[in-house]
Amino acid sequence: MRPAIFFDCDGVLNEEPGGHGVLGPDDIRLIPDAGGAVRAAREAGYLAIIVTNRAxxxxxxxxxxxxxxxxxxLRELxxxxxxxxxxxxxxxxxPERGTAGGAPDFQIACECRKPGTLLLRRAVADFDIDISxxxxxGDSLRDIGAGHAMGLKSYGVRTGYACRDIERYSDRAPPTPDRMFSDVGEAVAFCIAHPGEYGQAGQPD
Ligand SMILES: [Mg+2]
Ligand SMILES: [Zn+2]
Structure with a gap:
């Protein structure tokens, strides 16, 4: 079994453009040294796997x-x-049905959209990943929720949405990142330096 670092995409590896999100390849602008962070993860023996909602x-x-x-x-950059x-x-x-101009086949309530865990479960099965x-x-509390539902150490970054998207959780407690980091490079460096550490609860700020 191998360890993995699961990366959210927009707001973690590339800038979150806001609005409707990334709509074409020209919208991809890397977070500084995101490529170096992925390289460092793989050099330390982690699989580098992206899990991303593409509504x-x-x-x-x-x-x-x-x-x-x-x-x-994104891969090229x-x-x-x-x-x-x-x-x-x-x-x-x-999950919203009947969006004008949308693709009805994809307008379903699925298990793969984070905080659902199906993307993570598929990856764990495909690569025989050691969750522990x-x-x-991630930069969104949806990412953190998905990670925790899988039993993964789940770290937030202060790029992108910076885990400030608490508006979805008015009726329940939001997920709490195990730690917050300035960016993906700092988060990966921590993972490499503390492979067995679960971390203390961190508050998004
Ligand atoms: Mg994101
Ligand atoms: Zn889905």
Missing amino acids: QVAKGFVTLAGLETIFAR LAQDGGLVDAIYFCPHH RSALI
Whole structure:
């Protein structure tokens, strides 16, 4: 079994553009040294796996073919700094039905959209991943919720949404990142330096 670092995409590896999100390859702008962070993770023996919600497909803003060009651009930019990604798992769904101009086949309530765990479960099965030695890095509390539901150490970054998206949790306690870091590079460095550490509860600020 191998350990993995699961990376959210927008707001962690590349800048979160806001609005409808990343709609084409030209919208991909890396967070500084994200490629170096991925490289460092792999050099330390971690699989580098991206898990990402892509509701733009269900909403009709991006086709599956378009999504492949976005991912190709992301991989290319990360690889320029030696950051080779082992796999990208994405959820193309969104639960809202009948969005005008959307793709009805993808307008479903699924188990893969984070905080659902199906993307993570698929990756764990495909790569025989040791959850106890793995971690997740995200900029949204949805990422943190998915990671915790899988029993993963789940770290927040202060880039992107910076885990401030508490508005979804008005009726229940929001997930709490195990730690917060300034960016993905700092988070990966911590994972490498503290492979067995669960970390103290950190508060998004
Ligand atoms: Mg994100
Ligand atoms: Zn899904």
